[in-house]
Each structure stands twice: as C-alpha cells, then as structure tokens.
Amino acid sequence: MAATGKPMPQDELLTTGATAQAAGQHASVRQTTVQQTTIQQTTQATGQQADTTGDGNDLRAKKRQAIGLAPERPTAKSNPQRPPDESHARGQRAAGRDNAARPWWLTLLMTGLIAATTLLIVAKMMGAPTAWPVIVHNITTWPERMAARFNGASPSATVTPDGYRVAVDSQFTRGDNGLVQMSVPGQYEIGPQPDQGLYRMKLGANQLAWSSPGLTCLAPHRLEAEAVVASETADGYAGVVGRLNDGRNFYLFAVDGQGRYQVQLQRDGLWSTLRPWTS
Structure with missing residues (x-):
C-alpha cells in the first residue's frame, strides 16, 4: 500500500475504520462458519464409526466435538484392549492337571470293562454260555478245536462205498480229540476216558449237556455213533444234537437205556416232540 503526505480527512478516516471493522467482523464470521462447517463435515465423516460403538463412545465423541476436537482420537484403536480372562485360563489349566493325573491304565481298564460287558450281553442274547468255567474251557481248547476242524477232515482221506468222505473218526483213546473236557460241580462232568476208549x-438231575467237535458241515452228512446208558440211570438217555444254532434251538435224536429212540426239537x-419214543 502506497503512502502519501496528504492528510486524510476525518470522515474518510471514520469510513475507513468502519470499513475495516466491518471487514474484520465479516472475516470473523466467515472464519467461524468455516470452522463450524469443518466440524460438521468431520462429524458426518465419523458419524458411522461413532454409531457402532456403545453409548459411552457417543457421549465421549460429543464432548470432544463441544470443545472443537474430532470425535475420535486419530490414534484410538477400534477394539479396546482388555486383560485376559483368567477364569478361562484357570479352567484350562485345571483340565490339563486332571488329564495328567489320570493314569493311562485306568482308561485301558475302563475300555476293557465296557468291552467285556458288551460281549456278555451279546452272548446272553444269543444263548451262548456265559459261565466262567465254560468260557475258560472254550478259550483254552480253541486251538485244539480249530486243529480238529481243519485237520480232522482227512485222517486217511477215506471214502466210503456210498460216496461219503470221513471227516472225524475218534475212538477216544486220546485226550486231545477236540471235544469238550470240563466239569461243573453239581451239574455235569464231561470228558474223554482214554483208558476205556470212551x-x-x-x-x-434235570441237566442237559452236549459237546461239539467244532466242525461246520452244511452239506448232507451221515453220523454213526455208539452210546451206552449206565444201568443205574436206566431212565436217562443219550443222543445226537443236530442243526445246533444256540443253546435254545436245535434237534435232538435220543436213545434211552431200554433201546428206544425219539426225535425232539427245541425252539426258543x-x-x-417230532417222534415219540419208539422201540
């Protein structure tokens, strides 16, 4: 602005001062408007983020705006940091101690008990013997019965004149014939007598027992057997069990001490009686 030595009239000074003052007020109003516009734009830009927080965050943002600050600090994190959940950590540590304190053999024992209980239930439903002596005998004689099953079919590969092949031929002169050898006090005593060949x-009384060589023969076959009923139990009988499914389903061909025979069926x-006693 150029300066001159000519003095300025008083009215011009007043006008200039008023103009300058008016210009200053206009500038002040404009500056305030710009500042309010900036605050409004900032609020609109951050409004969506402020709405996603809780009521506490909204109140905090309003307080910051009231003093001319942005609703959120530029360095503020969207998710506040919290201390770890000690109760959950303690629960995990306690579970780890429980697993470490439980011995491995306890788990194995529980598994064995569950398996044994399941087998006993299935055996009971199928009618298989569940008495401990019978189970022990079946386990101990299993190799012999399997040997008789696979090896007993051809002791001499004898073929009879009617075309049958000998599967089992035993005179009971040895103890390892693949048949049951066991006893239950008060119920039965079963086994070979090698010295007598029987x-x-x-x-x-009122007991029924049978023995099987463990052979599965689905083809037609013929069985020849000799049985002797003791004279002191003449009313007793001996026989042959056929088509044995389980202890409750089979056929029985019986011969008594008087030489009579009968055929019976046990179902469930x-x-x-299919054939009554016949002489």
Missing part, C-alpha cells in the same frame, strides 16, 4: 458225560427254549 467219552463220558456224567450229568446231574421250548421242546416239541
């Missing part, structure tokens, strides 16, 4: 089945534990 297989004895001694039973108590109930007896029915």
